[in-house]
Amino acid sequence: MTAISLKSLTISYGGIPAVHDVSLEIGDGESFALVGESGSGKSTVLRAIAGLAPEWTGEISVLGAPRGHGPDRAFARTCQMVFQDPYGSLHPRKTVDSVLSEPLIVHGLSERSGRVSEALDMVGLGQEFRFRFPHQLSGGQRQRVAIARALMLKPRIMLLDEPTSALDVSVQAEILNLLKRLRRDQGLTYLMVTHNLPVVAFMCDRMAVMNAGRVVETAPSSALRTGDFSDPYAQHLYAASGGDEIASKDGQ
């Protein structure tokens, strides 16, 4: 079964197309990466799937069901998103508790208190963080809260928009390990946007390379070990990211 299927998807902002004719199939339980340089349209694809970029043509289906253009409540329970900037993704006047309760209230779920403290455990935050405001948390702790929020409705698919690029290197590793563990424990499907190829090698099964709004190549992440890319841009990107280094690191 495919978790996410995109068919000739073209996404525009204010009439100007940003992504052209993207077709991808992401299997259930798979961890898939979209890589490419800034402005290549990888985040836009994610936003269109989430319903935040409603100007698109083509077809998006999630777990076999076709997707409408805006955000919707039923979809919210199958698919959630983690944003790039942990400083911008939490409401500055709301405590961790109220951020995590919000999805439960919107969907009318009960036992909110228990679920919130369970979610904090799941992302490795102590209960003492529960009633803090975002300004009392570090970047890594904020990102854990954002991940917990995305998990509150127990979705099967997570859209990750560069979840670690705004964090310190040491914190990045913690968050990546957390994401990897969550996927293993809960059987989640990940669609992850990143420009960091070592992250892809660590986290993902397959990847699509994007350039100027098009997918130029789809490859298994093992290609990062061998450097086995056919498209010239993908080869270029691989070389520019220090391809040999990724291969040797991954071999360790």
Added chain:
Amino acid sequence: MSARDWLLDESPNSRMQANAGRFYRMGLALLRNPLAVLGALIILLLIATAVFAPWIAPESPVGQMLDRRLLPPSSANWMGTDELGRDIFSRVVYGARITLMIVALVAIIAAPLGLIIGAVAGYFGGWVDKLLMGFTDIFLSMPKLILALAFVAALGPGIENAIIAIAITAWPAYARIARAETITFRSSEFISAVKLVGASDARIIGLHVVPLCMSSMIVRVTLDMAGIILTAAGLGFLGLGAQPPLPEWGAMISRGRVFILDQWWVATMPGFAIILVSLGFCFLGDGLRDVLDPKQAGKS
């Protein structure tokens, strides 16, 4: 554990404690600003005067004694007497009630109205924004006092109509501020995240957008209080606000205008009261801005 420790706890145990702590920290920051404390004291004095007016004022505000007309300030009549022999100090004290009522009612009517209109316009953008802001601009384009005059003229003079007229002229500025504030974060990730959860637009505006507009709104309303008092006094002065014998400060100045050269205290005493209260609101508003809106601190 003392109350202070409880309030400043880095890891609160309930949402209530977290919010109480936040307000306590704001209060502490406000107390470090001497002008804000002075402003707050003046406002407290105004409120106390209004509440306890019958006990503070030595005489009735409307009791006429024609045998002591236009007496200068003395130990018996601290602010002198007016042309009907009424004790001006008593009238100023009772006038605090009217001023406080005007200010409170205008704030209660105008601020929420402007806040909601601005937040809706900023959140939805597009034609909703154009429509609401066009409407707002029509009101903004007219001078406040003139517009209020027109409304009072249409509705008839009186304190209630003056309040409605001032509220109608005050909301457009709040709508503008709320809209500008909303636009700065409407496409931010924390709003997107709530949208993705499936929350309705009304819920997002009411629970996520409006709370963020609140601080600049509180600051602005406090700073505007001085203007509101002056507009109310202006309407009173022109005979369109509070009607005699109500001891409204603007109306009192208006009556004293006739004697201003020979009996200066009749117009001056209520004038002092207006200046003092306006100043209090300005100081408090400035201090609140430093606490609630650190980005704007230092700018005027």
